[in-house]
Amino acid sequence: MHFEDVDTSLGDQNYLAEAILGGGLPEEAEICLWRAAEAYADSATAEEYLRQAESHAPDHAAVLIGFYRFYFYKGRLREALGIAERCLVKAARENNFSIEWRLVTKDDAIFDSYDAVLPRFYLFTLKGYAYLKMRLGEIEESREAVMKLQELDPSDKIGAKVLLGVLDRIGVSDDD
Known part of the structure; x- marks a missing residue:
């Protein structure tokens, strides 16, 4: 899929959904993202390209994901x-x-639909947040975020149970 193939007739409410796919990304920012990827081994150069992309497209989802x-x-x-x-x-x-x-509820959106791009982006972001909190040793905050994921996605399409399993094993020896 090319960026120009994204249907932009969906209106403002689907801007983020389009942005996740690269829609609305200025060409200059797209070029900088490609250059950042190509320069990945050189951290300073890659990060500079990311900063340039951000200057062309502040707060664009594609830049944030980069x-x-x-x-x-x-x-x-x-x-x-x-x-x-x-x-x-x-x-x-x-x-x-x-x-x-913590205040988001399962009634705020249809979280269990693969077609609901915006709510799924929210869930994936919350999952990343929970994982990072766990890796950084902030276990209780991580657990709270995972429990929120399970509340919002009870069918576990996002895979929160895997994180919960890891959290449950922290501090437990192999002999237990």
């Missing part, structure tokens, strides 16, 4: 968490949810 992946795969988890937090706020606003994830 930053998140860069920081995550470079092991810069605290910075990845900062981006995940920005994505949570963005996804909450685009979905008309509370920006406080």
Whole structure:
């Protein structure tokens, strides 16, 4: 799929859904994202390209996802968490949810539909947030986020049970 193939007739409410697929991304930002990917081995150069992409498309989901992946795969988890937090706020606003994830309820959206791109982006972002909190040793906050995922997605399409299993095994020896 090419960016120009994205249906833009869906209206403002689906802007983020389009943005996740790269819609609305200025060409300059797209070029910078490609250059960042090509320069991945050179962290300073790749990060500079990401910053340039952000200057062309501030707060665009594709740019935020680029930053998140860069920081995550470079092991810069605290910075990845900062981006995940920005994505949570963005996804909450685009979905008309509370920006406080603890206040979002299963009645706020259809979370269990694969076609509901915006709510699923929210769930994936919350899952990333929970995972990063766990990796950073913030176990209780991670557990709260995982429990919220299970509340919003009781059929576990997002895979929160895997994270819960890992959380449940923290501190348990193999002999237990």
